[in-house]
Amino acid sequence: MADEKKFWSKDYQVYKPNPKGTGAMLALSLSSTGLFLNLSPQAGTERKFDYKNKVSMKVDVVDIARFAEIIKSKPIMGKDGAPKEATIFHSPGKGSNKILTIVWSSQFNAYYLSIAWNSDQGKGKVGITITEAEASALILLMNYALPKLLFWDRVICEDSSPKKEFANIKEDIPTIQVDDVQPASTDPTPFDDFKDTGETINADGEDLSSIPF
Numbered sequence: 001m002a003d004e005k006k007f008w009s010k011d012y013q014v015y016k017p018n019p020k021g022t023g024a025m026l027a028l029s030l031s032s033t034g035l036f037l038n039l040s041p042q043a044g045t046e047r048k049f050d051y052k053n054k055v056s057m058k059v060d061v062v063d064i065a066r067f068a069e070i071i072k073s074k075p076i077m078g079k080d081g082a083p084k085e086a087t088i089f090h091s092p093g094k095g096s097n098k099i100l101t102i103v104w105s106s107q108f109n110a111y112y113l114s115i116a117w118n119s120d121q122g123k124g125k126v127g128i129t130i131t132e133a134e135a136s137a138l139i140l141l142m143n144y145a146l147p148k149l150l151f152w153d154r155v156i157c158e159d160s161s162p163k164k165e166f167a168n169i170k171e172d173i174p175t176i177q178v179d180d181v182q183p184a185s186t187d188p189t190p191f192d193d194f195k196d197t198g199e200t201i202n203a204d205g206e207d208l209s210s211i212p213f
Contacts (some may be wrong), residue, residue: 017047024128025049035059039126049177064142071135
């Protein structure tokens with residue numbers, strides 16, 4: 001539509017460079033094609049990142065639920081006593097796959113999130129540590145995106161439209177039939193029998209007609 005406005009969303013970003021040059025930048029982005037988690041490796045030892053070689057992974061509804069399970073129950077311990085990790089496997093096809101992992105790290109007192117990929121062109125891995133607050137922010141934003149991923153927000157907006165709510169409502173305005181109109185009363189009023197005698201009488205019954213005014 002010509003009048004339709006386009007709105008551009010801002011990514012949620014977390015920057016974690018380090019002196020070794022093994023840091024990364026995380027970006028959670030929402031677009032018309034879905035919700036994406038992007039990791040860009042650090043470029044050298046400076047606070048710069050290689051955005052051209054970022055690795056992206058599309059996040060679906062079940063992925064968000066697995067993230068929330070790990071973050072809300074930090075840490076979930078496995079049978080071996082080690083923190084349980086959430087692993088999400090995606091296979092885009094053409095001999096490639098991606099594995100997203102999030103696990104609580106007692107060493108850094110933070111979560112470690114990584115995306116590993118394997119394809120015909122090679123393999124690699126990018127990881128980043130995120131604090132509890134940053135992880136909670138991720139879950140809050142993912143939960144916000146859930147209705148949009150399922151297009152539920154459009155359904156809610158359409159169902160709550162005033163035009164649709166009142167489209168089938170007819171105004172119940174009562175109509176008055178001519179037969180229902182009652183004629184005016186013909187009973188004599190209390191003043192019908194009143195005749196002007198020219199006398200002026202006050203409240204005590206005294207005749208005041210002889211008093212000049």
